[in-house]
Amino acid sequence: MSTRTDAPTRREQILKEAARLFAERGFHGVGVDEIGAAVGISGPGLYRHFPGKDAMLAELLVGISGRLLDGGRRRVAEADGVPEQVLSSLIDGHIDFALDDRPLITLHDRELDRLRDSDRKLxxxxxxxxxxxxxxxxxxxxxxxxxxxxxxxxxxxxxLLNSTPHLGSYGNGLPGRAAMEDLLRKLANGAFASLS
Structure with a gap:
């Protein structure tokens, strides 16, 4: 969902790989050594960036919730209060999240209860x-x-939009990203149009 064009920091790389691995094998099925290997550092080297796996999980889940909210607020402001434009922009932003951050959706569904109470409440x-x-x-x-x-x-x-992790990989009969984006947009707009 990020619009940045610069290379991700080591911390961002660690979080991305941790999200992927946690989504694939579950939080308890992944060790720090595996996360470190995925980004080319030793497992103990991760502790220079995070105090442990719990901190990675909290940053991933709190972070994506904060990014969605910040992005939503920005989209509302940029659409100048025109409701049709605001809704269209919100839908587009959430579709980007749903297609680009699928491991985080899986992680949220499976691991939210593993967060400390304060992080879960946040x-x-x-x-x-x-x-x-x-x-x-x-x-x-x-x-x-x-x-x-x-x-x-x-x-x-x-x-509907957050069901994307259950779709599998692009190819194998699944439409490409652009076609999937278009389909999700039509389905979301259709759902809201049914309120009339």
């Missing part, structure tokens, strides 16, 4: 704020629809 708080961005714009587009129904529709669209 993730939930950030997620609630992100949901509220969407609910606000969808209510502006569908003022005749009750808040509960709008909220349910937002969560249903998240479920």
């Amino acid at each position: 993730v939930r708080q950030l997620q609630r704020q992100y949901v509220e961005l969407w609910v606000d714009v969808v209510r502006k587009l569908h003022p005749e629809t009750g808040e509960g129904q709008v909220r349910a529709a937002v969560h249903a669209v998240f479920g």
